[in-house]
Amino acid sequence: MLERHRLIVCVGAGGVGKTTVSAALALAAAERGRRAMVLTIDPARALARALGLAELTGSSQRVAAGTRGVLAAGMLDQKRAWDAFVTRQAPSPAVARTLLDNPFYQRLSTSFAGSTEYVAIEELCRLADSGEHDVIVLDTPPSAHAFDFLRAPERIDRLLDRDVIGALAVGRGAWRTASATARFVLRRLERAAGTRTLRDISTFFVALDLLAGAVLERTRRARALLRDPETAFVLVAGPRQLVVDESVVLAQRLRAHGASLAAVVVNRVHPAPDVAHAVAAAAFDALDGAPAASWLRARWDDAVAEAAADASHLARLRAALPGVPLHAVPEADHDLHSLTDLARVAAFLS
Amino acid sequence: MTRRLHFVTGKGGVGKSTVAAALALAAAHRNARVLAIELGEPAGLTRILAGSGIDVATFDGADALAEYLTIHLGRLARPIVDHPLYTAFVGAAPGLRELMAIGKIRDEFALHDRWDTVVVDAGATGHALEHLRMPSATGEAFRSGRVHREAAANAALLRDRARCSVHVVATPEQMALREAAQLIGDLRQLDLATGALFVNRCVPPAPAGVDALLARIAEPTLGELLRRARDREARQQRGIAAVEAELFVSALRLPQLREPDGAAQAAALARCVAEVA
Numbered sequence: 001m002l003e004r005h006r007l008i009v010c011v012g013a014g015g016v017g018k019t020t021v022s023a024a025l026a027l028a029a030a031e032r033g034r035r036a037m038v039l040t041i042d043p044a045r046a047l048a049r050a051l052g053l054a055e056l057t058g059s060s061q062r063v064a065a066g067t068r069g070v071l072a073a074g075m076l077d078q079k080r081a082w083d084a085f086v087t088r089q090a091p092s093p094a095v096a097r098t099l100l101d102n103p104f105y106q107r108l109s110t111s112f113a114g115s116t117e118y119v120a121i122e123e124l125c126r127l128a129d130s131g132e133h134d135v136i137v138l139d140t141p142p143s144a145h146a147f148d149f150l151r152a153p154e155r156i157d158r159l160l161d162r163d164v165i166g167a168l169a170v171g172r173g174a175w176r177t178a179s180a181t182a183r184f185v186l187r188r189l190e191r192a193a194g195t196r197t198l199r200d201i202s203t204f205f206v207a208l209d210l211l212a213g214a215v216l217e218r219t220r221r222a223r224a225l226l227r228d229p230e231t232a233f234v235l236v237a238g239p240r241q242l243v244v245d246e247s248v249v250l251a252q253r254l255r256a257h258g259a260s261l262a263a264v265v266v267n268r269v270h271p272a273p274d275v276a277h278a279v280a281a282a283a284f285d286a287l288d289g290a291p292a293a294s295w296l297r298a299r300w301d302d303a304v305a306e307a308a309a310d311a312s313h314l315a316r317l318r319a320a321l322p323g324v325p326l327h328a329v330p331e332a333d334h335d336l337h338s339l340t341d342l343a344r345v346a347a348f349l350s
Numbered sequence: 351m352t353r354r355l356h357f358v359t360g361k362g363g364v365g366k367s368t369v370a371a372a373l374a375l376a377a378a379h380r381n382a383r384v385l386a387i388e389l390g391e392p393a394g395l396t397r398i399l400a401g402s403g404i405d406v407a408t409f410d411g412a413d414a415l416a417e418y419l420t421i422h423l424g425r426l427a428r429p430i431v432d433h434p435l436y437t438a439f440v441g442a443a444p445g446l447r448e449l450m451a452i453g454k455i456r457d458e459f460a461l462h463d464r465w466d467t468v469v470v471d472a473g474a475t476g477h478a479l480e481h482l483r484m485p486s487a488t489g490e491a492f493r494s495g496r497v498h499r500e501a502a503a504n505a506a507l508l509r510d511r512a513r514c515s516v517h518v519v520a521t522p523e524q525m526a527l528r529e530a531a532q533l534i535g536d537l538r539q540l541d542l543a544t545g546a547l548f549v550n551r552c553v554p555p556a557p558a559g560v561d562a563l564l565a566r567i568a569e570p571t572l573g574e575l576l577r578r579a580r581d582r583e584a585r586q587q588r589g590i591a592a593v594e595a596e597l598f599v600s601a602l603r604l605p606q607l608r609e610p611d612g613a614a615q616a617a618a619l620a621r622c623v624a625e626v627a
Contacts, residue, residue, distance in 0.1 A: 013362065013363065014361070014362015014363055015361055015362030015363020015364060015526075016362070016363055046525060142362050238363060240363070241610060241611060241612050242367060242368075242393075242394040242397070242398075242612055243363065245393075245394075245397065246393065246394075273571070273572075273575055274571050275569060275571045275572045275575070279569055279572065280569075280572055283567055283568070283569050283572055286566075287563050287566065287567075289559055289563060291557045292556075292557050292558065292559035292560040292562075292563050293563060295554065295556055295557050295560055296560060296563060296564070296567075296576050298554075299553070299575075299576055299579035299580075300572070300575070300576065301608070302553075302579070302606065302608065303575055303579070305608040306608075309608075309610035312610065313610070333578055333581070333582070334524075334585075335523060335524050335525050
C-alpha cells in the first residue's frame with residue numbers, strides 16, 4: 001500500500017488518533033522514497049508542531065523530515081477552498097461576488113454540515129491532478145461523518161438536480177410556471193422560513209446553477225477517484241468497546257460502498273507488561289507502608305487489566321474483519337511532540 | 351423533583367456516551383423519570399443503556415423536521431416532504447436539521463410533563479457545537495417566520511441555567527484537556543448554560559511515600575512501568591490544575607475503570623456523577 005497506492009483515505013471513529021496515523025503513513029511512504037503528502041481536515045496544531053511547522057495551511061508545505069522521499073503537509077481550509085473554487089469556476093467576477101456575498105453561501109462554506117466533505121473532495125481532486133505528489137494520505141472527519149464524505153459526490157449531484165435548481169432559482173415572480181405542487185411547497189417553505197430567507201436561497205441557487213457544470217464534473221472525478229484501484233482505505237480504531245463496535249459497522253459500510261479496505265490500524269494499544277506475575281507479586285509483598293504500596297500495586301493491576309482488555313478488543317476486530325491486515329500501535333507515554341514520535345508510530349505500520 | 355436537561359459533549363473517544371449513561375442511571379436511582387437521547391443514529395448510548403430499563407430515543411434532525419411539518423400541516427405535509435424541492439431546501443438551509451433536533455428535545459422536555467431528567471449525548475465537540483450554536487445562528491439567518499420563532503425558543507432554553515446544563519467531558523491527556531478548555535470558552539461566549547467539566551479515566555492521586563517505595567523496586571522492567579504510571583499521574587494532576595485555574599472551574603474527576611464493558615463502567619460511574627444528575 002505504501003509503495004503502490006496513490007491515495008490513502010484514513011477513516012475511523014473520533015478520538016482514535018486518525019490524524020497522527022495519517023501523518024505516520026505519509027512519513028512511512030516518504031521513507032520509501034515517495035513524494036507523500038498528508039492532508040488534514042482541521043488545523044491539527046499538535047501535528048504541525050511535531051512536523052516543525054508554525055501551522056498547517058491551505059497550501060502544501062514541505063517538512064524537513066530527512067527522508068529519502070518528500071514529506072509535505074497541508075490542511076483543508078474550508079472557507080478558502082470554497083472561495084477559491086467559486087472564484088475559479090464562476091463565469092464572471094460579478095457572479096463570483098454574488099455568491100461570495102450571499103448569506104447562504106457564507107454559512108455553507110464555513111459551518112454547514114457536510115460542506116467539509118464537499119470541499120475535501122474538491123481539494124483532493126485538485127491535488128491528485130497536480131501531479132506534485134506520488135501519494136496523498138487523507139485524514140477524514142470522525143466516522144459519523146465519514147459516510148457523508150463518501151456520499152458527498154452523490155449528494156452534490158442531488159442538490160444540483162436541474163428541476164430543483166430551476167424551481168428555486170426562478171424567484172417568486174416566476175412561480176406561476178412551476179407545477180401546482182411545487183407552488184404549494186414553495187408557499188409553505190416561505191411561510192416557515194420568511195420571505196427574505198427564501199430570496200437569499202433563491203439568489204444562491206441562481207448563482208450555483210452557473211457553477212453546476214464544473215461541480216458535476218468534479219463529483220464525477222471524485223467518485224472515480226474513491227473507487228480507483230490505486231486508492232486504499234485504512235480504518236483507524238482504538239482498543240475500546242464502543243470504538244470497536246463503530247469500526248466494525250464502518251468497515252461493513254465501506255465494503256458495501258465498494259471501497260477496498262487495505263488495513264486496520266489499532267492505535268494506542270496497551271501491551272502486556274513484560275514482567276512475570278510472580279515476580280511482581282514478590283516485589284509488592286516486600287514493600288511496606290500502605291497506602292503508597294497499595295497505590296503502586298493498583299497501577300500494576302491497571303496495566304495487567306488494560307492489556308487483557310485491549311487484547312480482547314483486538315481479537316474481536318480480527319474476527320470481524322478476516323483477511324484484513326491489522327497493525328497494533330502501542331500506547332505512547334505522551335501526546336505527539338516531535339518527528340521522532342511520528343517515526344515511532346510509522347515503524348508499526350510497515 | 352427539579353427537572354433538568356443535560357447535554358454531554360467533548361472530544362471524540364473521551365467517554366461522552368458512558369458519562370451520559372452514568373448521568374441517566376444516577377437520575378433513575380433517585381426515581382426520576384429519565385429519557386436518554388442520542389442525536390443522529392443509534393450508537394454508544396443506546397448500546398450502553400440497553401437492558402437498564404431507561405428509555406433511549408434517537409433524534410434525527412431531518413426526521414424531526416418532517417414530523418414537525420406533519421404536526422402543523424396534517425396530511426398536507428406528505429406532498430411537501432416527498433417533493434425534491436423540500437430535499438433541496440433542507441439541504442441548503444443552514445442548520446435547519448440541527449435546529450429541529452434541538453427543537454424536538456425541547457418539546458420532549460418542556461412541553462410534556464413526561465420526564466424529570468433528559469440526558470442528551472450531543473456528540474463530539476465540533477458537531478455538538480453545530481447543534482448548540484444553531485438556535486442563535488439560525489435566528490439570525492432566518493429573520494422572520496416560524497423557523498425564527500422556533501430558534502428563539504430553543505436558544506432561550508439552552509441559556510436557561512435553572513433548567514439546562516451543557517457538560518463537557520475530557521480525559522487527563524493534554525490534548526483532550528486543551529479541547530475541553532476551548533469548548534468551555536466557546537460555550538461561555540455563546541452564553542449557554544455551561545455545566546460541569548468531567549475528567550474521565552483519572553488515576554487516583556499518588557499518596558505520600560510512593561516515590562520512596564519506587565526507589566526500592568529492584569526489578570527494572572517493573573520499576574520502569576510503575577515510574578511511568580507515577581509520571582503520568584503527576585502530569586495529569588498538573589494538566590487538570592492548569593485548566594481549573596484558567597477557567598475558574600472545579601473539575602469532577604472520574605476514576606479509570608478496569609471493567610472493559612460500557613454498561614458496567616456507566617453503572618460504576620453513576621455514583622460519581624450523582625451530585626450533577
